[in-house]
Amino acid sequence: MTDLDSDSTGLEREPAAAATLFGSRLDLARAFTESLAAQGEERGLIGPLELPRLWTRHILNSAIAAPLFHGSVADVGSGAGLPGIVLAIARPDVEWTLIEPMERRVVWLDEQVEALGLSNVTVVRGRAEDVGLSARFDVVTARAVSALRTLLPWTAPLVRNGGELALLKGANAENEITAAQKQIRKFLLSDVRVETLGEGVLDETTRVLRATVRG
Numbered sequence: 001m002t003d004l005d006s007d008s009t010g011l012e013r014e015p016a017a018a019a020t021l022f023g024s025r026l027d028l029a030r031a032f033t034e035s036l037a038a039q040g041e042e043r044g045l046i047g048p049l050e051l052p053r054l055w056t057r058h059i060l061n062s063a064i065a066a067p068l069f070h071g072s073v074a075d076v077g078s079g080a081g082l083p084g085i086v087l088a089i090a091r092p093d094v095e096w097t098l099i100e101p102m103e104r105r106v107v108w109l110d111e112q113v114e115a116l117g118l119s120n121v122t123v124v125r126g127r128a129e130d131v132g133l134s135a136r137f138d139v140v141t142a143r144a145v146s147a148l149r150t151l152l153p154w155t156a157p158l159v160r161n162g163g164e165l166a167l168l169k170g171a172n173a174e175n176e177i178t179a180a181q182k183q184i185r186k187f188l189l190s191d192v193r194v195e196t197l198g199e200g201v202l203d204e205t206t207r208v209l210r211a212t213v214r215g
Contacts, residue, residue, distance in 0.1 A: 010051040011037040017201055018055065021063040021090060028089045028116050033059050034079060043081035046148060056203050058082050064144065064198040064206045066090035068166045071138030073097070074158050076128045076160065077145040079105055083168060085112050087141075088121045096121045097137070099128050105126070128154040135160050141167035148209065149180035156187035159213040167209040169194070177209070188214040 014030065015031050022029045037054055040046035050058065063085030069091055075084030078098035087095040098121060100106050106125045113121045140155045140163070140171045148167070155165055169176065177184070184192055192211040199205055 002030050002155075009037065012052050012172045015060060017056050017060055017079045017204070019203070021060060021066070025089050025092070028058065029063070029086070030124050032081065032085055032089065032112060032116060034093065035115070035156070040080060041107075043104065045105065045108060053128055056124045057066055059196075060202055061204060061206050062086040063090050064202060065141075065166065065168060065208055067210065068210070069139050069141070069166075071092050071095070071156060072136065072140045073141060074128075074133065074137045074155075075103075076140060076142040076151075076155050076158070078109060078123075081109055081112055083117070083141060083143045084121070085109065085116075089116065090116075090122050094120065097133070099121045099131060099133075101127045133158055137163060139164045139166050141166050141168065144170075147179070148176035149183050152180060152183040152187050152189075156213050158187065161214060163213055165189070165211045165213060165215075169207050172208070183212075190214060 018029060033054060037051055041048050059122055063086050066087055072095045074097045076099050078084040078100045084096055084098040098109055098153050100109060106123055109123045113123060134157055137158050137160060140158045142151060142155055145151055159165060177192055189211040195210055197206045197208060
């Protein structure tokens, strides 16, 4: 990284793709990114090495998936708001429920929802399997939470019959599918595949594991 790649705080400079992905909502995305940069490490939301790649690896990595969502969506293990807050900014027409068990992270999420005026977001404290929500969402997402075989029992029961999983995963996504065949059968998943988003748009592409849930 050079000085041209970051500002005086060490935060990565805003990539040109941000304007394309957020459009008229770019100011909200900037405000969230700046808040996360200013408070994220201190509050245990992001690691100390994330500022120089915050836009590229986290904000835009989440935002590129925005077109995949519709109706009502749950983000399991929303943490710092990645991807839930980012996607709620990009898609104000979608109703988002952010599920997070850790109190300090829930406080952060509530603060951001209020500060950004995100009327399309509800924050729920608890573990996905314990919050009393079931089979009500059109799409359920999660990012960097756990391997697929562990994640499916937390996410699949939240999807309505015929709804979708859209899980943001790393480079090992295809191998995770292979390792999770038992859970894929148990939760009646079909059309399980990995899609790569952002080629030619982002410096780092995003892998999304998608599947239909027939519960």
